[in-house]
Each structure stands twice: as C-alpha cells, then as structure tokens.
Amino acid sequence: MRLSKSTAPVRTVFATALLSVAAVIGNYFGLQISFSVSFIFGSVAALLALQFLGLLPGMIVVAVGGAYTWFNWGHPYAMILMICEILCVGLIMRRFNNLAVSDAAFWLVLGVPLTTLLYWNAVDQPLDAAVMIALKQAANGVMNASIATFIVVGITLGPLSSRFRHLSVSYTGVVFAVLMFLVTVIGAVLIVLGSRDLYATEKLKLSDHLQLILMLTREDMKETTQAADGVENLQGALDRAAEKVEALIEMQTHVSVGILDPQGDLVAGHGDLFILGKVPLDPRAELQLWQPEGEMAEMQRTADSRYVKFLPLVIDDAPYVLAAETPLAPMVAKLTQRSRVDMQALALIMLISTLLVQLLSMVTTRTIRNLAQLSSKVSQAISAGDQTLPTFPKSNIQEYEMLSTSLREMSAQIAQDFAVLSDLKDTLEKRVRERTGELKRLSQVASQTTNGVLITDGEMRIEWVNDGFTRMSGYTLDEVKGKTPGSVLNGPKSNPATIAHMERAIDNREKFHAEIMHYNRSGAEYWTEISCNPLYGDDGEFTGFMAVETDITDRKLSSAELERTLERLALALDAGHIGVWEWNIETDETVWDDTVYEIFGIPSDTKLNSGTWKSTVHPDDVPRNDRLLEIALNPSNNVLEDEYRVNHSTLGERIVKSVSKVVFDDQNRPSRITGVNFDVTEDRLKEIEVRELAQHAETVLNNIVDGIITISLEGEIQSFNTAAENMFGYTEAEVLGQHFSMLLSSGNTEELMDFTNEYNKLSEAEKREPRELQGLRKSGVDFPLEFAFAEIRRSKKKFFVGIARDITERKRVERLTKEFISTINHELRTPLTSIQGSLKLIHSGMIGELPDNVKKMISISLRNSDRLRNLIDDLLDIDRMISGKMRFNISNHLLKPLLEQVISDNQGFAESHGICLSLTNAVPQVDIAIDRDRFVQIMSNFISNAIKFSDPDGKVQVNVTRTDTDVTIHIIDEGCGIPEALHEQIFEKFFRVDSSDTSSIGGTGLGLSIAKAMAEQMHAKVGLQSVVGNGSDFWIKIPL
The missing domain is CATH 3.30.450.20 (PAS domain)
Incomplete structure (x- = not known):
C-alpha cells in the first residue's frame, strides 16, 4: 500500500474531524478481554488517518482520542504512548509499508520498555503490574494495527475503491492483512471465552460453598434450638453452629454468618457483617453483589465488593432468614493472576504471528511477483520491436501455470499485431499530414470571419x-x-x-x-x-x-423591445381612455383613433378635417385655442396644451384636455400636429366639489363657538379660527408660525413635547378625553381652558387639531356649587338635626300628651324633616362622587346574608305601605367583591322606590340569577311602569317621572343617579326593564 500524495484541504479537515470523533468513541467503548483487562480501539482511527491522510492528521486524531483517556484515567501517560506509537509507525512506514509490522516493531523495541518505566516510576505501580500493563498495551496496539490494515485492504478492494483511487495494495499485503486479522481475532476470542468461563466457574464454586455453609448451619441451628427448647439464646446457638461448620469443611474464604428477622434486622451474627440491610432480602436469589460507593479505582471497588446469599430459617414456627457473606478479594486475586498469564500468552502470539504471517505472505505471493516482472519485460520487448520474447517459467501451482500460459500466448499475438499496426501507422501518418494541410488552409479562411x-x-x-x-x-x-x-x-x-x-x-x-x-x-x-x-x-x-x-x-x-413598448403604450392609452390624433397642416387631413371618436361623440365613419373638430367645440373656447395654436407654430414653443368644452352627442357638454406637439419639416416649417385627448369632465367636477366642501368647512370653522387650532409636531400654529381669535384676543396673522406655548400661561415650550410623548401611549378612548389647561389671553389674563386633541395626517405629515373651550363660566358654577353644598352641610344639616330631635321628643309624649290635631301636625313635620335630611344626604353624596372623595372599602361578602339584611331593614317601610316584600328564590352561595354599606344603600334605594311606586296590597319581589361570570339581583314591583323612552334618563341627576300617578310621591330625583354611580365604582352595572302598566324590574349585575 502507498500513501496519498495530496488530498483536498477541506476533505482532509472533515475526515480528520470525523476520525477524531471515532477515536474518542473507540476509547470510550472498551472490550473486556479477560478479568481486569480491557482493550480500547481509538488508535484504529488514528492509524487510518495516518494511512489515508498523512502523519499530521494522524497525530491530531490520536491526540484527541488520547485526551479522553487522560480525562478518564486521570493521567496523561496513555496519551503520550499513543502519540509516540503513531509518530514511530509513520516514520517506519516511509521505509517499510506495513501497518501491523511497523506497529509490532514499535512495541517490541520502544513501546514495552517505555510503558514499563512510565507506569513503574511515574504512576507508582509495582514492577510486575507495570510489565502486565506494558504487555496489555502492546497486544492492544498490534490488534488495532491488524484491524486498521484489514479495513484499509477492504476499502481498497471493496465498493468504495473508486473514492480512493490514489490507494493501491499488493497481493502480499492482502494476504498479510487477512491472515493477521484472523489470527488476532481468533486469539482474542479464545482468551475472552476462557476468561469468562473461568469467572463463571469461580462464581459458581463460591455460590455452592456459601450454600453448603448455610445448609449445614441451618441444620445445626434447628437441632440446637430444639434441644434448648426455645429461641432465647440465638446468638449462642449461631456461634456454636458456625464453629462446627468451620471445623467440618475447609473454608475457601472468610465467611460471616447472620440471622435476620423478616424485616431485615440483624438478630444474631457470627463474624463481621458489612452489607446486611444494603441488598434486597431475597432467599430465592443465587448470589447478590454489593459494591462500595465513593470515588475509587474500578479494580479497587471490585476487590472491596462482597457477595451475600440467603436461606430461609424457621425456629419454633417463627420465620427467620439465614445470611452468609464473603469478600470478593480472593476471587479477584485469582482471576487477576489468570489475566496476567493470558496477556503474556496473547502478546507472545501477536509477536510470533506477525513475523510468521509476514513470512508466509511473502512466500505465497513470490510467484505472482515473478510473473509481474516477466510481463514488464514482455512489454519492453514488444515496444522495441524485438520478436524474441522472454521465456515464462513453469510452476507446480495450477493457477500460476494457467496465467503464465495465457500471458505467453497473448504476448506472441500482441507482438504479431504490433508489427502490422506499425505498418498501418506509417500509412495513416502520411494521409493525416495531407489532410492536415487541407484543413489548415480551410481553417485560415474560416478563422478570418467573425461568424x-x-x-x-x-x-x-x-x-x-x-x-x-x-x-x-x-x-x-x-x-x-x-x-x-x-x-x-x-x-x-x-x-x-x-x-x-x-x-x-x-x-x-x-x-x-x-x-x-x-x-x-x-x-x-x-x-x-x-x-x-x-x-x-x-x-x-x-x-x-x-x-x-x-x-x-x-x-x-x-425588435422585441419595440413590440413591448408599443404594447405598453396601447395598454396605457386604453386604461387611461386616452385618444391619439394627428392633423396634417398642409393637407388638412385628420386621423383619429376610436377613443377620440368616443370622447367627441362623433360616429367613426365621419369624414374628418379641422372644420369637423371646430364644429364640436364650444364657440367660446375656439378663439383661445386658435391663439395657443399660433404660439405653438413657433419652433421654440411647439407644444400646445388646452382644455375646452365639446358638445357630446349623447352626454351633453364635456370638458376635454388636449396635449399635442407640432412637427416641423427639413425647412423648419410646421407640417403636422400629433397629440392626445382625454375627458377630464369628472375630474373638474370633483375639483369644484372639493372647493365647495373646503369653503363649507371654512365657513363652519369660522362660525363654530369652540376655538379650533392646528398645531405641527414642532408646536407651530398652522391655523386659527375666528372663535379662537375671540377667545385669545389674537388675530390669525399674529399667531401663525408661532409656538403653541404662547397661548398657555406656563409659556413652557417643552409642555407640548411631553404631551406628544404621553399622547402616543394613550388608548383611543383616552385620546378623545379633554384636558384642562390654563390659557393666556393677549391681554395677559389667565383663564381656564378645556382642550381636546385629535391626530391627523396631511401630505404625509402628522398634525394635531386642538378644540379649545373657555370654561371660565363652568368653573365659576362649580365653585358656587361647592360653596352651596358646603352651606347646606353646615347651615342646614346641623339645625335640621336639632329640629328632628325636638320633634321626635315631642312626638314621643315625653313632655306630655298632645292633642290629636297637634300630634298629626308633628308627624307631618317629622316626615318632611326626614325628606329634607335625605335630600341633603343625596346632595352630599353627589358632591363626594363628583369630587372623587367618596371612599369605597371593597371586600368579599356572602350575597345571601346581605340580601336578608336589606329585606329586614326595609320590611317595616313595606308594611307601612301595605306592600309584601319577599325574597322569591334560593340565593346562590357566592362571594361578591363590594363595599357592604354602599351595596346596602343601592338595594335600599331600589326597594324603597319599588315600595313607593306600588299600589297598596301589592308585592315587591327580590330574586337572584347567576351565570359563570356574574350574579344579577332583580327588584320587581307591580307599579304603574316606566315608558321605554325614559329608561336611560331615569338614572340622570334630578330626573323624575312626571305623571299624574307619581306626582304625589316625594323624591329628589338623585337616588337612582347615586345608585348608578356607586355601582360603577364597584365595577357593577345597573339597569331597568319596564312596560307601562306592568310594573318595573330594576337590576344590579355584579361580576364574580
């Protein structure tokens, strides 16, 4: 195999990152080879990076994967060894291109000694443990190199080979990779299976040992307790039983025995018991493992762990559980010793198999290499025209002999064909030279053209x-x-x-x-x-x-642009109903399109000339158009624009606008006029309507009582109507362009800016509410001013329209009202209290018996004084409501007790009028958020009105309805009823129903107004349903 000479930087970075992740994953998921020995596979990714990407990416991948071992194991030495491995393997492969052999050489020469020294001196491991770690690392490294070699061969020969065309592999390398991978995997599998079998055997032996101890102990316990006739001394019985068992059988490890009650509490124990109560009390389980908690090495945690086994025990019909507990340390020591032997064997197998497999692969592929060398010689001989070909040797290997024979026959045929082709080549070269000359001449001609x-x-x-x-x-x-x-x-x-x-x-x-x-x-x-x-x-x-x-x-x-332009022009003319015309000045020939005929109301078959056009134009407009035409005939003023009236055949008089241009010939003489016409009648009528509306609005503004002022955002006054002039004493010319603050007594220019910022935060309803300001007249006199603002836009600019109202008179009335209320409170209420007291004293007979006629007069005086006192109270309530001084103590109250109190308080008044007052239905158990006293006042007002306006022997009923969101209390009477037109007015101040039936009933007309105001303060609503002659239903709706 050979390394890539160049790889795209982006692909290299991506592949390095991907292999770095694989290295971390390989180091995270280990494979337990034998007890206390696990292999990690992060270096596989690093070796692949070294093979495919080069030394630097390989170092990066191994550093990333090794960093995880540093984090997990708490020391950097494993990472240092991994980096040294990749560095040395990369250097060795420059001379000997075999991953597994290079890696084995590293571990044999440098890796094992370096690992032993690091773990012996730096990590403070015993020498035998350090050697064990070095052998494990070497076996792990060679196995990873074998796996990496097998992967490289698989990629090179598999479906992905097209993506790695820069890679090639020798047949020797293929044989070595396959054999080495098989030897490595088989050796590892045998050790894994042997280790797991040993662990299972030792665990089973330990379980049987504990089971035997438990059974012997239980039998001895039964005999001892029967002889002792009871369970009073279980501890002594357990000690004796344990001693007998220890004497009877050979103890493999130290075993502690205990007796537990069904709740798991220790009743008696022999030896040190550590884990009782820390594992489930399950006699059916084979062995239960307990491991200590806290931070420690995993091997230390395993060595400190303990096994426990349970067995049921019954003494005098009382259930117990017999427990046997033993440490894992002896078994761990035995398994660890076996692991050392396994690692020594595996390391030796790896070393020997690397050498043998390399030797075997070279031997088995030697004949293939010889055949490749002969093939190269054949190619050289054919190329040189040598008819004497090398001799292919014979072999006892059948495949080799078949391939050798085929190559021998094929090389002879190729040599013969090559000779024939050489002759053809000479002939073709001659014909090509001739044809090339012809094409060159043709090319010179064709190259001169721009086509x-x-x-x-x-x-x-x-x-x-x-x-x-x-x-x-x-x-x-x-x-x-x-x-x-x-x-x-x-x-x-x-x-x-x-x-x-x-x-x-x-x-x-x-x-x-x-x-x-x-x-x-x-x-x-x-x-x-x-x-x-x-x-x-x-x-x-x-x-x-x-x-x-x-x-x-x-x-x-x-051509296409011209077509699109004409199309757009036609669409624009049609959409705007614009007609196009042309008049030849020399020949008087006139051409109109269909739209011009429609605008003038002339049939399209009419013969046209300048006279035809003038016959349709209003006679008063023709002279002006003639004058404009004379001006346009001058080359410096060749555009004619005019509006004139025409007599349309069906639409009557219309206004037409004409825009045209005079075209001059070569001698600068006017030759023709081309123009457009469009009907502007509707536009001109709208302009007239707008002017009339503007005049109407101006008239209204100038005659309205309130002052109207337009103000810009900067505070400059833009308009000032007549009422504003009369109010402030300024003329419009004096205030236009001046700051609005000149009309305020404060004179503060920032007041409008503050108002603008506040105004933008208000709701629409709040924006419409008027504000009270202190105005300043031209004479310097302050006066109270009520200002309402509205926001408008004009020409994309924002303005404020202010409506000013002089409230000097209203303020004077309010002041007089307050003084009047104060006078009533101090000058009427106090004497009235004394008069009422005196009349009640006289009426009670405490100062002597009174004649009937005097007593009757005293009763009338008392009633009138009560009426006067109610009037004073109503006036004071109205004043407090208006001034906002009436306080409400809102809290939750049960509805039913309140209604019962109101009916009880008004029962005497109802009986005095011969009225039956009752609560007609069950009141729902709900809490309402109200002011108790104000609610009672509202209900009493409704009930007293219902009683007063009912006939004797009538009924006034109170009932309650409820929904999910509110509760409504109805007061229903059988009186004369109230006309529907008065339902809204009846809640206004001082309003009383004026009829012959009610004129004798006293009242101020304030009670219902006060009741409504109080209800609204408590977020409630009041209302009325009534039909004349069928009584009335006053209600109050309270939200829940």
Whole structure:
C-alpha cells in the first residue's frame, strides 16, 4: 500500500474531524478481554488517518482520542504512548509499508520498555503490574494495527475503491492483512471465552460453598434450638453452629454468618457483617453483589465488593432468614493472576504471528511477483520491436501455470499485431499530414470571419470549429468535438418547430437557413442565424455539414423591445381612455383613433378635417385655442396644451384636455400636429366639489363657538379660527408660525413635547378625553381652558387639531356649587338635626300628651324633616362622587346574608305601605367583591322606590340569577311602569317621572343617579326593564 500524495484541504479537515470523533468513541467503548483487562480501539482511527491522510492528521486524531483517556484515567501517560506509537509507525512506514509490522516493531523495541518505566516510576505501580500493563498495551496496539490494515485492504478492494483511487495494495499485503486479522481475532476470542468461563466457574464454586455453609448451619441451628427448647439464646446457638461448620469443611474464604428477622434486622451474627440491610432480602436469589460507593479505582471497588446469599430459617414456627457473606478479594486475586498469564500468552502470539504471517505472505505471493516482472519485460520487448520474447517459467501451482500460459500466448499475438499496426501507422501518418494541410488552409479562411463556423461528420458530430464559434458560444473544439451541435447549444427556449425543420433538412442532406435561440457555455441566451450546407468529397460521397452561425441577439432584442413598448403604450392609452390624433397642416387631413371618436361623440365613419373638430367645440373656447395654436407654430414653443368644452352627442357638454406637439419639416416649417385627448369632465367636477366642501368647512370653522387650532409636531400654529381669535384676543396673522406655548400661561415650550410623548401611549378612548389647561389671553389674563386633541395626517405629515373651550363660566358654577353644598352641610344639616330631635321628643309624649290635631301636625313635620335630611344626604353624596372623595372599602361578602339584611331593614317601610316584600328564590352561595354599606344603600334605594311606586296590597319581589361570570339581583314591583323612552334618563341627576300617578310621591330625583354611580365604582352595572302598566324590574349585575 502507498500513501496519498495530496488530498483536498477541506476533505482532509472533515475526515480528520470525523476520525477524531471515532477515536474518542473507540476509547470510550472498551472490550473486556479477560478479568481486569480491557482493550480500547481509538488508535484504529488514528492509524487510518495516518494511512489515508498523512502523519499530521494522524497525530491530531490520536491526540484527541488520547485526551479522553487522560480525562478518564486521570493521567496523561496513555496519551503520550499513543502519540509516540503513531509518530514511530509513520516514520517506519516511509521505509517499510506495513501497518501491523511497523506497529509490532514499535512495541517490541520502544513501546514495552517505555510503558514499563512510565507506569513503574511515574504512576507508582509495582514492577510486575507495570510489565502486565506494558504487555496489555502492546497486544492492544498490534490488534488495532491488524484491524486498521484489514479495513484499509477492504476499502481498497471493496465498493468504495473508486473514492480512493490514489490507494493501491499488493497481493502480499492482502494476504498479510487477512491472515493477521484472523489470527488476532481468533486469539482474542479464545482468551475472552476462557476468561469468562473461568469467572463463571469461580462464581459458581463460591455460590455452592456459601450454600453448603448455610445448609449445614441451618441444620445445626434447628437441632440446637430444639434441644434448648426455645429461641432465647440465638446468638449462642449461631456461634456454636458456625464453629462446627468451620471445623467440618475447609473454608475457601472468610465467611460471616447472620440471622435476620423478616424485616431485615440483624438478630444474631457470627463474624463481621458489612452489607446486611444494603441488598434486597431475597432467599430465592443465587448470589447478590454489593459494591462500595465513593470515588475509587474500578479494580479497587471490585476487590472491596462482597457477595451475600440467603436461606430461609424457621425456629419454633417463627420465620427467620439465614445470611452468609464473603469478600470478593480472593476471587479477584485469582482471576487477576489468570489475566496476567493470558496477556503474556496473547502478546507472545501477536509477536510470533506477525513475523510468521509476514513470512508466509511473502512466500505465497513470490510467484505472482515473478510473473509481474516477466510481463514488464514482455512489454519492453514488444515496444522495441524485438520478436524474441522472454521465456515464462513453469510452476507446480495450477493457477500460476494457467496465467503464465495465457500471458505467453497473448504476448506472441500482441507482438504479431504490433508489427502490422506499425505498418498501418506509417500509412495513416502520411494521409493525416495531407489532410492536415487541407484543413489548415480551410481553417485560415474560416478563422478570418467573425461568424461562427463548424464542420460535422455524416452523423452530425462536430469535427472542427473556428475561433468565431468559440467567441460566440464559449466552447472550445476539445469541449464539443464528437458531440452534436443541438446537444451543446439548444436549451429550454429553443423553438421546437425550428429544431424539427433543421432535423428534416439534415436527414435529407439538404441545405437550410434558420433563426434559433442558443445557449452559450455559461448558460446565457443568444440568438443565432444559421446557414448550413452539406459537404461532399472528391468522389461525390457525402461527408458531413458545414454551418455558418451569425449572432443576431441585438437585432432580436431591439425588435422585441419595440413590440413591448408599443404594447405598453396601447395598454396605457386604453386604461387611461386616452385618444391619439394627428392633423396634417398642409393637407388638412385628420386621423383619429376610436377613443377620440368616443370622447367627441362623433360616429367613426365621419369624414374628418379641422372644420369637423371646430364644429364640436364650444364657440367660446375656439378663439383661445386658435391663439395657443399660433404660439405653438413657433419652433421654440411647439407644444400646445388646452382644455375646452365639446358638445357630446349623447352626454351633453364635456370638458376635454388636449396635449399635442407640432412637427416641423427639413425647412423648419410646421407640417403636422400629433397629440392626445382625454375627458377630464369628472375630474373638474370633483375639483369644484372639493372647493365647495373646503369653503363649507371654512365657513363652519369660522362660525363654530369652540376655538379650533392646528398645531405641527414642532408646536407651530398652522391655523386659527375666528372663535379662537375671540377667545385669545389674537388675530390669525399674529399667531401663525408661532409656538403653541404662547397661548398657555406656563409659556413652557417643552409642555407640548411631553404631551406628544404621553399622547402616543394613550388608548383611543383616552385620546378623545379633554384636558384642562390654563390659557393666556393677549391681554395677559389667565383663564381656564378645556382642550381636546385629535391626530391627523396631511401630505404625509402628522398634525394635531386642538378644540379649545373657555370654561371660565363652568368653573365659576362649580365653585358656587361647592360653596352651596358646603352651606347646606353646615347651615342646614346641623339645625335640621336639632329640629328632628325636638320633634321626635315631642312626638314621643315625653313632655306630655298632645292633642290629636297637634300630634298629626308633628308627624307631618317629622316626615318632611326626614325628606329634607335625605335630600341633603343625596346632595352630599353627589358632591363626594363628583369630587372623587367618596371612599369605597371593597371586600368579599356572602350575597345571601346581605340580601336578608336589606329585606329586614326595609320590611317595616313595606308594611307601612301595605306592600309584601319577599325574597322569591334560593340565593346562590357566592362571594361578591363590594363595599357592604354602599351595596346596602343601592338595594335600599331600589326597594324603597319599588315600595313607593306600588299600589297598596301589592308585592315587591327580590330574586337572584347567576351565570359563570356574574350574579344579577332583580327588584320587581307591580307599579304603574316606566315608558321605554325614559329608561336611560331615569338614572340622570334630578330626573323624575312626571305623571299624574307619581306626582304625589316625594323624591329628589338623585337616588337612582347615586345608585348608578356607586355601582360603577364597584365595577357593577345597573339597569331597568319596564312596560307601562306592568310594573318595573330594576337590576344590579355584579361580576364574580
């Protein structure tokens, strides 16, 4: 075998990485050859890298694989030995190309001594252990080299050989690889089987030994406990039984015996027991192994392990388990000694077999090498024209004799044929020289033309092309010789019909002319004009074709581009409904296309001239067009553009736009006018509509009460309506282009920037909410201002439209309202409390009996004072709601107790009006998140209204419905009902239903408004369902 001289860098890097991974895997998965001895196979990948890729990749692969052994074994010496192995084998193979022999030489001369010294001195191993490791490493290395050699031979001779054409293998190498691989594998297999058989035998002997001890101990225990009549002294009985057993049989190892109860607890023991309670208590198991935990060498862990065996024991009908335990150390020592003997034998087998196999392969292939040397001499003799050939020796090997005879006969025939061919060669050389002269002359002529020229044989295979063909197609003669022109030049866009026409002419040996799309060497398209003629020899015999090709790509592209341009123009004119016309100034001849006829409403068969056109144009527009025409007849102003009205036959008056250009002749005289017309009636009507809309919007903005201001993103004022002028005191001219901050009392230019940043983060609903600012009039007076902003875009720019409202009066009303509420609270509520107290004292009779008429008047006063107090409370609640001072203590409450309390609190009021108040259905057990007092207030308000608006002897019912997301409480009465048109208004402040039936019922019109506001603060909703004459259903829906 020989190494590759060059390998592509990328493939080398990829193969090195792949083999590095294989090396790590080979070192990770070991094969146990014998007890305590395992082989690793990472160096197989390193040797393959050395063979296929070279020394440096081999060193990289072995370093990567060896690094794993460093990590796994805790020392680098194995990696150092592997690197030395690959380095030495690579150097040896430069002189002796045999992996296995080179590797065996390394281990015999350097590897074994170096390994012994490293493990004896550096790792502190005993000398005999170091020698054992060296022999194991040597056997492992030679086995890996044999495997690598076998793989290389298999790749070289197998299906993958085409990928490694740089590799070759001798027959000697093949024989050596096969024999060495078989010897290595068979030797390893025999040792593996012998080691495993020995381990199984020793384990079985140990199991039988423990079983015998357990059975003898159990029998003696039974006799001892029966004689002692009980189990009081199991420890003594066990000691006596164990001593008898030790005296009776020869102990192979130290055995400890113990008695365990069914729970696994030790009852009695003889000897040291280490693993009781650490392995399952299973008398049916053969042997159970226990291994110590913690960090230690694997061999040390095995030596410290112990075997245990169990046997059932029954004493006085009480179940026990008898256990026998023994260490593995003696068995490990015996197996280790056997492993040393095996390794010595395997190493000796490897050494002897390497030498014998190499010698045997050389002997068996010697005859083949001799035959190869004779074949080389035969070739030299035939080449020299020597008719005297070497003599092939005879042999007793049948295959060799058959091959020798065949080569002898074949060499004689070849020598005879070679002589005949030599004569033919001289004749052919003469004819070739003559033909070459003719072709050279023809080539000189063809090379002068810029066109492509090619000549084919009778089968249409290319024989010759000129330089013009190469420039045109990119193909040289060597690339196309022997191929048909169609297979080289035709492609997807080559016209099949043209190809068929050319093939028919070729089949008939006729000349032809064609234009076809061809493809050059890079795949680019080009158009070719082909002129092809058949060729005939001097004897009139057909010899082939000669074709002349001309590149017409530019001509074809120009024609195609013109067609596409005309097509696009036609599509544009049709899509835009644009008509094209031309007027010959000299002859007055006019040409219109169909669209122009449609625009003017004239039949297409009408005879045209300038008078025809003027008859359709509005008379008022003709003079202006004539003036524009006079201007356009000047060469410096030759474009005429105008809009005029025409009287369409069916559509009436239309507006037509005309754009035309005057064309001048060689004497610079106007000869004709070419132009386009298109109907712009709809566009002009839309422009008028837009102007009217703009005027309408401007009128609205100038007369609206609120100020409207347009502001750019930079804060500059863009527009300022009349209401804004009146509000701020500035004219529009004074504020345009000024910063918006001039209208604010703060005068801060950064306030708008802060507002812009905040505005972009708001939701759509929040953006529409107005903001209160402090405005500044031109006079310098501050005033409260309510501003609502909206974002708009105009000409791809963003603006803000602000609607300003002067809220000075509203603020004054709010201030007065607060003062009024405060007055009510301090000036009315306090005296009213004293009046109520006095009236209640008088009414109770504590200061004396009152006449009936006086008592009746006192009752009326009490009712009116209660009504006045409720009114004051409602007003205060409204104020607190508006100002946000009303506090809500939201917490979870059971619904049922709350409803029962509300009904109980209002039961007296209902009875006083002759109303039956009841809870009509079972209340679901749910918790609701509410403010308890506010909820009771809302329910009381609904119930009191229902009672007040119900007839005597009527009923007010409270029922509850529930869904997965909410619970709804209904208060249903049998009163007069409320018209549907008032359902929304009834929850507004101070609203009362005005009817003859309800005018006598007191109330402020604030209760329902307060109830709705409180419910919304608790994330609840209130509503109403009512039909006039059928009562009302007020409800509150609370989310769960």
